[in-house]
Amino acid sequence: MTTYRGNHPAPRERLAQARLYLCTDARRDTGDLARFVEEALAGGVDIVQLRDKGSAGEKKFGPLEAREELEALEVLAAACHRHGALLAVNDRADIALAAGADILHLGQGDLPVRYARQVLGDDVVIGRSTASRAQASLADIEDGVDYFANGPVWETPTKPGRTAAGLEVLREVARSQPRRPWFAIGGIDAERLPEVLDAGATRIAVVRAITAAPNPRAAAAALKAALPG
Ligand SMILES: Cc1ncc(COP(=O)(O)OP(=O)(O)O)c(N)n1
Numbered sequence: 001m002t003t004y005r006g007n008h009p010a011p012r013e014r015l016a017q018a019r020l021y022l023c024t025d026a027r028r029d030t031g032d033l034a035r036f037v038e039e040a041l042a043g044g045v046d047i048v049q050l051r052d053k054g055s056a057g058e059k060k061f062g063p064l065e066a067r068e069e070l071e072a073l074e075v076l077a078a079a080c081h082r083h084g085a086l087l088a089v090n091d092r093a094d095i096a097l098a099a100g101a102d103i104l105h106l107g108q109g110d111l112p113v114r115y116a117r118q119v120l121g122d123d124v125v126i127g128r129s130t131a132s133r134a135q136a137s138l139a140d141i142e143d144g145v146d147y148f149a150n151g152p153v154w155e156t157p158t159k160p161g162r163t164a165a166g167l168e169v170l171r172e173v174a175r176s177q178p179r180r181p182w183f184a185i186g187g188i189d190a191e192r193l194p195e196v197l198d199a200g201a202t203r204i205a206v207v208r209a210i211t212a213a214p215n216p217r218a219a220a221a222a223l224k225a226a227l228p229g
């Protein structure tokens with residue numbers, strides 16, 4: 001797969017400006033991935049991550065096969081390119097490399113960062129999930145990490161079984177003045193966003209607030225408008 005970066009600023013420069021991070025599944029239930037992501041980006045999403053762990057809804061889907069993941073990433077890549085947004089892959093360095101993605105996002109149990117760097121080299125941005133102040137502090141200094149996410153701020157059906165880290169952890173992370181960009185995640189929507197900002201976060205990552213919205217463009221625009229410029 002060819003890279004889609006074109007004339008846009010380098011990924012790390014765009015990361016520094018990024019405020020609104022969307023994690024979306026491949027929308028196998030509705031079959032509208034291209035239209036959905038176009039709307040979300042038009043609403044102001046800065047980063048799009050493909051995160052499809054399968055679903056247990058009316059139509060049951062298992063996790064995406066590698067071939068399906070790459071097909072969905074091609075759709076997202078074209079849209080991200082049009083909007084100058086960053087494309088993120090979840091969990092898999094091989095897929096990030098094959099897709100020419102800007103970002104690989106790794107959780108605490110995923111591929112260790114040093115192995116991901118062996119696969120991806122230095123140019124791809126790597127993000128880390130954190131669930132506590134201690135993990136956030138480590139991610140802020142860990143070699144090879146560019147940004148981190150902290151959460152879940154609230155318990156969320158998108159990631160069942162995870163205890164909420166809560167607003168107080170968010171407040172502590174903000175007080176520690178991380179040197180790397182960081183995103184609050186988990187249960188965030190337009191109604192709760194003021195509490196997140198009040199805790200000191202300036203960037204957010206969301207799933208349902210945009211994927212489940214009747215109007216994804218309006219939902220993204222409302223979140224973006226409330227975030228600092
Ligand atoms: C932006 C962002 N933040 C956190 C996560 C969660 O990653 P992880 O803990 O590895 O869990 P899964 O998403 O893999 O279930 C993320 N994907 N993106």
Ligand SMILES: Cc1nc(C(=O)O)sc1CCOP(=O)(O)O
Pocket residue numbers: 023051129130149150151152153156157158159185186187188205206207208209
């Ligand atoms: C993918 C993910 N990671 C989390 C973490 O805390 O690391 S919370 C989460 C799901 C966020 O979904 P929603 O915006 O629908 O609550």
Ligand SMILES: [Mg+2]
Pocket residue numbers: 090091105106107110
């Ligand atoms: Mg993961």
